Amino acid sequence: MKGLYRPGDSPIHRLAPQCKLVAVVLFAVVVVATPRERFWAFLLYALSLAAVTLIARVPVGYVVRRLAVELPFVVFALAIPFIGVGERIEVMGVSLSVAGLWAAWNILAKATLGVAASILLAATTEPRALLLGAQRLRVPQLLIQIATFMLRYLEVILDEMRRMKVARESRGFTPRDVRQAPVLAKSAGALFIRSYERGERVHLAMLSRGYTGTMPTLTDDRAPKTQWAMAAVLPIVASAVLFVS
Amino acid sequence: MTLDVRDLAYAYPDGTQALFGVTLSIARGERVALLGPNGAGKTTLVMHLNGILTAGHGEVVVAGLPVNKENLREVRRRVGLIFQDPDDQLFMPTVREDVAFGPANMGLRGAELDRAVVTALEKVGMADAIDRPPHHLSFGQRRRVAVATVLAMDPEILVLDEPSSNLDPASRRELATILRSLDVTVLMVTHDLPYAMELCERSVILSGGVIAADGPTGEILADGDLLAEHRLELPYGFAVPTPPARG
Amino acid sequence: MTLDVRDLAYAYPDGTQALFGVTLSIARGERVALLGPNGAGKTTLVMHLNGILTAGHGEVVVAGLPVNKENLREVRRRVGLIFQDPDDQLFMPTVREDVAFGPANMGLRGAELDRAVVTALEKVGMADAIDRPPHHLSFGQRRRVAVATVLAMDPEILVLDEPSSNLDPASRRELATILRSLDVTVLMVTHDLPYAMELCERSVILSGGVIAADGPTGEILADGDLLAEHRLELPYGFAVPTPPARG
């Protein structure tokens, strides 16, 4: 399961995952804590993310396209000025709520920055590395284990879906209209059990090779201080902006 | 000409090139064994024959129809493919539904469909398991059901990717008997040279993505140097018998 | 006594009973072939030997340790199991990581770990594929890597579930050579009777979930009636040779 990961070789890609994780969370906290009136603080946050994007050599278009995750909330945010209560102003003949406008701006700005930061994290860090990072940050083993299996199973499910599709098609099946829905529904039921059992067998194979619940870490993955220092730049810049503004 | 592959080259999406220009024709009613070392490209070639993979270069023609988007349905009706891994073949919740899937897609219904299903399962000796989920069968049982799913479709060309692996010896012989009794063109990938000898009058060696030899099975298996060059060898205790009469 | 199975019975969760009381002992250093028809319960039996399935009734003792929750780790360190389906065995993103998984869990690190990985891959002739993803290999290549993952762990007892299926003939012989060169106890499930003959001095027939015969391979393979009763038969063109000397 690749998630949003884009393989690459940049200083950001090379940064230890635990450092990136902490940096992104701190950044999000600073952004959320910023009063919504400080427009230019948000502008500076956006600029610092843009700088990270450049250093990481992640295409801007990629980030923008992935921002679509936010879409339902954008729709919501845009509607608030119309349905918001309280004092109203006329903008081009439409009556809008003042508090609603503020709220919309607040949600849009903060959510967009938060999502963009997460996208950058996910785009520059392999999911497995992220899990290792979380493990280093002392996230409870059981959670890591469930997440590991989950990513693994997403792969198994996709794989089984692909196999089943090839098998169906090579026996003359073309999903063209609703009448074929029962076939798909049936194979969906089988898919759950099949993926489970495939995953179970794989898990048993892991156990029989001495797996005890933690992936063996083959390298010393403690991050050197310089890495922490590099990662700290983003949240420090952000807090400086917050403080100065 | 029933099956015609011309200059076929193919590279997987990750860049591994598996076929480097394969040319091969098989006439109607022939039974041909496709031999070659692991990783030679046999499965890759076979997957082109009913359009699961599409040629990167060159073309595949089945019964006069080039394998392309328009003809795909027709080609798949004619070419029955038994995969190397039975798990790739079975996907419905019960064996019955799985075997019925192909014939039902071809329009069979009711009693006729039932008959096709039961007949195919009886041929491979799995009629007892008709209501069990395929993924709860043993590996060899799954392979037998996989063979049944294709037999039930009554294809004109049967392509089998290592059908005999994981089968017990009796089932192996029974499969050979079934194949001999059908009036179809057969292309069978196998690592079991005696089995190739028993079943196919002609053998093709695919090695490193190209055809390395093509001729009567008896002659090919008798050429020790040729075999050794392509990681093939006759098994322990095997003496080349005189080939059986075709039947 | 290295491996000891007593009165083992097991039913799968869906209610299918696969073993009906199996008793079997294998001494240290023996090489035993486990034969039997499809669905006999061979895989089910084998899965009990390192505690992947736990006995519904009866018990399994490995090197004096009963297979239960407490001893599981120790038992799994000693018993290396090669699965019938290589896709069940390979799960890491690259061949290197997959082969390293077992030894790393046992505490190997750095250069020592690398050496173990490379040695195991060289034994099966897959050193070239070390950085490829296992699921992009051909079926036979995957099976070879699966064998390497277990060899890298250096087990005392090696249990192989149809290791030779889908292997090209040369790899098959190479595997036999490897197995003969290792100083381990071997239990090998196979449908390839000549292969059993070549490699194992003793054979056990499992049929319908119970042991139907147990004795020297030569004698068992010579008993045509016994074989026929359990859907076993010598392949086309095979003549029982005098068994080779152990070594």
Added chain:
Amino acid sequence: MHVPDGFFTAPVAIGAGVVAAAAVAVSLRKAKTELDDRTAPMAGLVAAFIFAVQMLNFPIAAGTSGHLLGGALAAILVGPYTAVLCVSVVLAVQGFFFADGGLTALGINVVLMAIIPSALGWGVFQLVTRVARNRASVVAGSFVAALISVPIAALTFAVLFVLGGTAPIETGAVFAAMGGVHVLVGIGEGLITAVTVSSVLAVRPDLVYGARFLTKPLVLKTATGEQVVEPARPEPVKPLRPFLVGAVAVALVLAGVVSFFASSSPDGLERVAEDEGFIGAATDHAFGGFALADYGDVGGIPVGIAGIIGVVITLLVGGAILWSVRQKTTAA
């Protein structure tokens, strides 16, 4: 329902974060009783399944759509504590690996989508299966549990929104939108949960935590003939009575709080809208992302009442199913 950054005020986000952390910590301790090394992959699969299921947005009515939560399903398949962990992991992965849901809103998302549906779903499931211990009741219990968990989670969202939403929207509208429409989502969730549980039950009854079947006796074939023996059984699962009581209590408190807020004058936190009709119409678009139908004050139903109606419908449907299951078992 994935809440992004900046949607709630800091106190609510922090408060929810604390609650979530506490619940996850408790679940971590308790999950050890539910999980062994064979069920760990099941937790992973359930997480993966929920992940997939949450990506499927399905249409509800009038061009709006919603997605499933999966908490009740998880509780039934792997037990309530593991379920909390599974869904929390799904949310964390969505946040960190797929940028879905705000990182600072993780606590809120965990409360809404992991804790409430799992706890409540498990409680309801226990109630139904306590009435009758058979396959039908397991399937019916799954349906009811999932059905109820969704609107309650939605109403919790509404309560949080009233407490600390950053948008000035009239309270009643929020309840109407969230409560009313999520009854419909709940029906979809109930159906999918019941179908999944029943198909797992058919082939792998051992995998349904809430319904560990009796294993059949084994047959031994010996030289002297056949003999029937009892199989070694897995240790019985301890009943989770305190959990059940807790879940029901939470549900009751929630329902009470919800009814209180919904029925009382909404000006406690926000001023009444100047134009009721306008609000009713615009809400459709506003909650497009949450999936909502024009339920609000259409047909003269006061918006504040809609939330309660949602709860009542849910309870009625649930009660009816419970009752029919009980009939079935007494008849048998």
